Structures are given as structure tokens and as C-alpha cells.
Amino acid sequence: MAGETILVVDDASVNLKLTDIVLRKEGFHVHAVSDAEQALNALPNLRPSLVLADIQMPGMDGLEMTRRIKEDPETRGIVVVALTACAMKEDEQKALDAGCDGYITKPIDTHTLGTRVREYLARGSQM
């Protein structure tokens, strides 16, 4: 499980950096980008096992990015996990409706992030 590639997408550089650091410490290969367009462009070569994506981003938001990933037969097998603001229940439902395999609420809990990512990866491999 460790050693798998995770693509992180977030326009907030603090969240991007912290997520990158924590997941690298957990043994994952991490590729971090700041918007959805960069993420979609990176997918063909990167072939990540999981995309961890902020929902509210300028330009294309995380929901539209997820729809595109899940519509494409080449990428629909990638696990997509949304990063949603704490207490925004409607965001969580929107994320699931867009095709996300799950969500993690912000602020990011550095103690549990690696475990949550491994759980989503394990679920994804059973599908």
C-alpha cells in the first residue's frame, strides 16, 4: 500500500504542503498540484492510485474534476477522495453525488490522514 502514488489537488498552498509532507512520511509517492486542470493533465502519465482533491477551487472545481475522472474509462478506476471543509455537510453529499469514493474533512488531521488514505485504497482495490 505504501509506495502507491497519490495525486493531491488543492489551491491552498498550506494544505497542499502539509498533505504532501504527511503522506510522504507515510511512504506514499506524492504529486501535488494547485488546480484541477493540472491534475487532469497529469493523470495519463502519473496514473495515481488515489486523487485527494479540494472541492472549492478557482476555475474548475473538485466536483467537476471528479466527474471527468469518473466518466473516462481510462481513469474511472482511480479512487477519488474529496477534501471538504469541516461542518459543510452539503459539500460531503455533493462530493459523493459527483462520484467521489469518500471524503476527508478539513482541517487535515495529520495523525489520521495516512490511515484514512490507506482505508480508501483498500476499499478501492476490492471494487
Next chain:
Amino acid sequence: MHAREPDHMALQIEHSNSPAAENETTALWVLPESLREFVETGDREMVVEILTLFQEDSAPRLRELNDALASGDREAVRKQAHTLKGAALQTGALAMSGLCREIERLAPSAPSSQLLDLACRTWECYERTCQRMLQPGNWA
């Protein structure tokens, strides 16, 4: 966890004229447990990097928020406030996070003057937070 303290607590203290300066500064910024762990394991430089990123990223976002207010683009105001709120909460800038939450909540409907007042207070809060967060003596 400190970072999950209700924002209204920070705001309440922020608005207070109480001379309880120690409480006021604590509410302004608290090193979150998630970052404190890195300090304790010797990754102090990494924490400095993240706090510096917060400072560098927030200043242009605050300017963009003000620009959006000036042009009446309330959706842009709401989005900037949302992003600022998240980054502030992640780095323990509790009072600033609370102010941004208020802007995000009020952006669709509040009078412009109220949003401008909140934006000014957020700038002031940001500057005070920056002064406090990179003084290692405040990391205890």
C-alpha cells in the same frame, strides 16, 4: 485539539476590551497539535516553512478579497474567505479563521459596509497573527 476550538470563542475574545492580554494572544494564534508534533520530533524547520507559506499565501488572497469587495463580486469574496478560513484554521490562526468564516457566511447578503468592516478587521488580525506565529518563544 486547539485547532478545533469553536471560532466564536476566538472572536469573542478578539472583540473584548478586556485587559486579559494573555488570553487574547492565545486566541489569536495557537500552534496546532498537528504541527506541534513535528516540532517535538525535530522537524521545526518544516513548521516554519508551513507557517511562512500561510503568511505568503494569505496576503495576496486578502488583497483579492478586497478587490472582489470593491468590484461587488460577492461569489469571489465568499470563495477567498473560504480558502483563507481553511488555511488559517489549519495553522492555528483561530481568530482570523473565525473572521473569514463570518465573511464567507455573510458574503451573499450582508451590506457592503459590513463586509468591508470585517475585511479590515481580518487584515489587522492577519498582521497581528503573523507577528505572533513566527516567534519561537510563542510555541510553548
